[in-house]
Amino acid sequence: MQKRILLLSLVMVIAVVGGILAEKWSQSKQNHKVIVEQAPKSKLKVENLPMPEIEKTNSKVLIGYVQDFRDPNTIDYAKFTQIIFSFAHPLKDGGVLLNGDMALKNLRAMVSQAKKYHTKVILGVGGWFHIKGGESYPYFKAAISNPTSRAKLVSALTSLVDREHLDGIDIDFEHPHSAADANNLSAFIKALGGQLHSQNKELSVAVYSKINAATLTVTGFVVYDPKMFQYVDHVNIMAYDGQWDGGYHAANLSTYTFAEKIVNYWSGYFDHLHLSKGKLVLGVPLYGQPENPKIKQVSFSAILHNNPNNALKDSVIMNGTTYYYNSDTTMINKTRLTLDHGFGGMMLWEAGLDAKGPTSVTATIFSALQKFAKEPVKYYAVKSND
Template identity: 25%
Template sequence: MSNFFGPTLPPPTNWLTQPRAPADRRNSITEPNIKLYVNAVYYPNWHVYKRRPPSSLNPGLVSHIFYAFAWVKLDGTVYLSDEWADTQIGVDGTHGCLRSLALLKQKNKYLKLILSVGGGGVGSQHFAEVAAKPAARETFGRTARDLVDRFHLDGLDIDWEHPSDPQQGVNYIFLLDAVRRYLPAPTYILTSALPAGTWALKNINLSVAHHFLDYINLMAYDFSGPWIDTYGHHAQLYSPAFPHSDAAYLSGDSAVTYLRTVGVPLSKIILGIPTFGRSFLGVDGTTGKYSGHGGEEGTFEYKDLPRPGAQEHVNREVGAAFCIGGDGGFVSYDNPTTVTMKATYVTRNGLGGLFFWTGTADASHPRSLVETAFKTLHNC
């Protein structure tokens, strides 16, 4: 296992001898029905254009809402990526999705609202340069604090996808240090979304990084997709006994095991669940090759699964659902059965909870993944 996961980087001496970050803790949620575990959702600001306002979320089932995304400029300035959606559009009786979320919190005092900075593609394009410069890191922390305070939010989520070499991993920790000074615990929550692949995680000294963070949002999905030439489950909880590709070695459990091995407290790990499926058309069951993808960019939202004419299955060995047939071919995703498995995994192993990308792609009762997670986590 050590050869597969690879070596970890030694922590810089000053971080060991002069820690600035808080000790391990869980946020105290006083609402009786929320109890202890995090059950969080991401809300992407562009979903308001799909007629999915913040009010479409079910706040009675979630503890944290991550608002995606703010972006960062080359000088380190954190800014709102879509001012119209974020602060101006008429929605839910107010102006802007951020104010709409504030209204949700007024009615649900236990809710924690967190601004997520970064995301895939353009959202993360300047992180490496910003994290490498002390002045830019200070600007990042100061402007992030300004936005959090301006909209009465509870904290920040850093979604740098992702430090790609050991030096960027060191700079990532410098960035966390700067942000934590501007957003001190316990007043503010600081989280970071990280990939589940050790090819990315090994670039960060997580035994040091976790001290600055309340939670690590482990993106335990996108294991298989159009970037590889064989089909597979994209969010499996366990690796199969006989993996047919390098991607098949990845799993939620393998990532959690790695984090635990390098010293991250299990209570700080939030296991990510996708509310979308990945499609593989023309699958050759002998070679594992496929000919294309269905859906928008090869994906279908969970609320649209299983596809018409397709039959749904669950592989309980690996903890993955899939459907075969219709316009999606082979589609890998999570369903209530696999979410129950993952929520049970969280409670049995003492993880911090679950999060979903995204809250607005979920289905309604009785197939709701967010509802299934909440009931399983809290035994209700």
């Protein structure tokens, strides 16, 4: 009898406890449901915001060489992404020279001015003529042919970049004529690139166009080691001075057809090497070439001095001599050509030769780059109504 009473009591206790637990579980569900239903709607919305300011290095480049004797205050830094101060001169033992106190003063002034516009200043090394006379080729060749002098030149240039607060180096070895030259240049570029890139500095190389302006065929006159191009940020193609190909013909200076062949060659070459064509930069001349080779070249500024409408032509007769150059239309067409082929931008030789104001070639190419470049990616941000 007692066992029955105890068993009944236990059943009643379990029933009571179970009921209590069931009620609490039900309340919990209801409370949870209320919380979900009463959650306020989000007051956030996505708005299309203007693109933030970004450094010029993220856009198509406009690179201008500037000779060391130019007044640094005459350069339109706002239009350029890079200015290449030209030139520092390599010595056979691996040393390097600037053209005296004047060049050093101008370089420092250029660095100071360029910083105001977020424009990079690169030191050009080499060029055609050497400060000690004659061509630069034998000096440059000797400096990079020997491992000791090569290392010394790398050290000298990286020290210059650091000391003068520069943004990089541009190598203009005119020109490697043999496999040995090409291999030595490649080894030098690799070593210099390693040093500069470790300091977040740039390395570019100026190259011969590889196209004969008279025959419009590929020439083997200049030789490059293809491995070299993986170590540089930009390849500045000197797509001018074609007047010397196949005898002297001033009209071949830098035609659009010449540029087409050059762009097609380098595009295909970089595709073959599986390298980005964004490294490629097409060079254009800012001077007029005289029909008579005994007469000096003239600047674009001089061509436009008496008649701004000369900017619409590719040749002009001045003082009885015909000069050939690139009109605004040709410059615009060349800019479109390079962007259509995936090139990284344009290069000018030489910025100090340009006209000032609305007839400036720099301004023409700058505007064309802005017009033909792809639309930038839109930036979005989350913004509250409150």
